[in-house]
Amino acid sequence: MCSFGVPGSAKDPAALAHCVAPVVRRRRTTRAGLRENILGSWTGAEGRPGVMLEDDVEVSALWWHWAQASLSRYAHLPAVVGVSLFTPDDMNEAYENGGSHGAGGRWEPSCEWQSRYYRRSAAHDTASAVLFGQPCSWGAVLLPDHWRAFLERAHTLRRAAQVPELPCPKGKDPRSCKVVVNRWGRNSWKRLLILHMTERGYVMAYPNLPGRTSFSTNHVEPGLHLASDPRILQGQRARHTVPLATHLFCDKIGLRCRADLQGEIAEIATSTGESPPPPFALPAADEIATYDFYCARQPTGEAGFEAMAAAGEQLLAKQKLDLVNELPEHDPAEYVLRSRPAAAAGAWAGEEVREL
Secondary structure, X not given: OEEOOOOOOOOOHHHHHHHHOOOEEEEEOOOOOHHHHHHOOOXXXXXXXXXXXXXXXXXXXXXXXXXXXXXXXXXXXXXEEEEEOOOOOOOOOOOOOOEEEOHHHOEEEOOOOOHHHOOOOOOOOOOOEEEEOOOOOOOEEEOHHHHHHHHHXXXXXXXXXXXXXXXXXXXXXXXXXXXXXXXXXXXXXXXHHXXXXXXXXXXXXXEOOHHHOXXXXXXXXXXXXXXXXXXXXXHHHHHHOOOEOOHHHHHHHOOOOOOOOOOHHHHHHHHHOOOOOOHHHOOOOOOOOEEOXXXXXXXXXXXXXXXXXXXXXXXXXXXXXXXXXXXXXXXXXXXXXXXXXXXXXXXXXOEEEEEO
């Protein structure tokens, strides 16, 4: 987890010092599991955005510029919980993880904003970013206030006898509709975050560049949730390993891929009389396309946020949580060697904290 603010200049090596030094490495002394590692990795207490990366994720050299530009553009929107570095495929893994055959037998994936179809048809959004009602776990910038609120909600959901399920969207036959995230185990932290976001009508800003070019990619390494079968790995990598944005890519499509940290756009506008497009040609906050968890297009701007929030309130009103589980006061993976110094403030008791 990297927590950062807005430095004075991205060209100055010292500008990134907040993100690369000093580095605190926390290593658990016992196995805790993915959910506990994620939920215990960061509290957002310092009030700055944090970047969460899993161990098989690689980032673009431009990720920091994308993060800064997107935060400057959208972080003020109350419904935005963060910025994704990754563009998912069009199968909407958390909802249908597939699609359906439409008229004439044509395959129609369940989510069509993703840039697999970029500029092929005017019917698809071609803006460089969209707002989507799902979190990203393969590279994301998280806003601290929203993360703290999620941790509180996650604490309640973990005490529930059963994690609430997300309903099928209107117009879908519940007998044939299957919401994939409902089948994820209660140990899935992402399931809890999806539920939290849907309950409140929250969204995350996603890149939408040609060919799903992104600012992070997943190399899909075998592990707890994925077998080492070469055929399975090949199929998953075909879906989730995407090209990373580079300066060459940006130059090729005429995109200005540098955050406006020095007020350069205002200077150019003053000198030329014309205002150039914003970094990454990001759409304005009141113009960016918005999609809910099911990938249904919502009204642009405040009307869309209000519609999603109202749907979330209805979802919450139908929930009846039976809080039967008692959670431990301390990390269940707690194990502290007596010969080691006490953990630093903010660290979990089952971790070793070292200043590098």
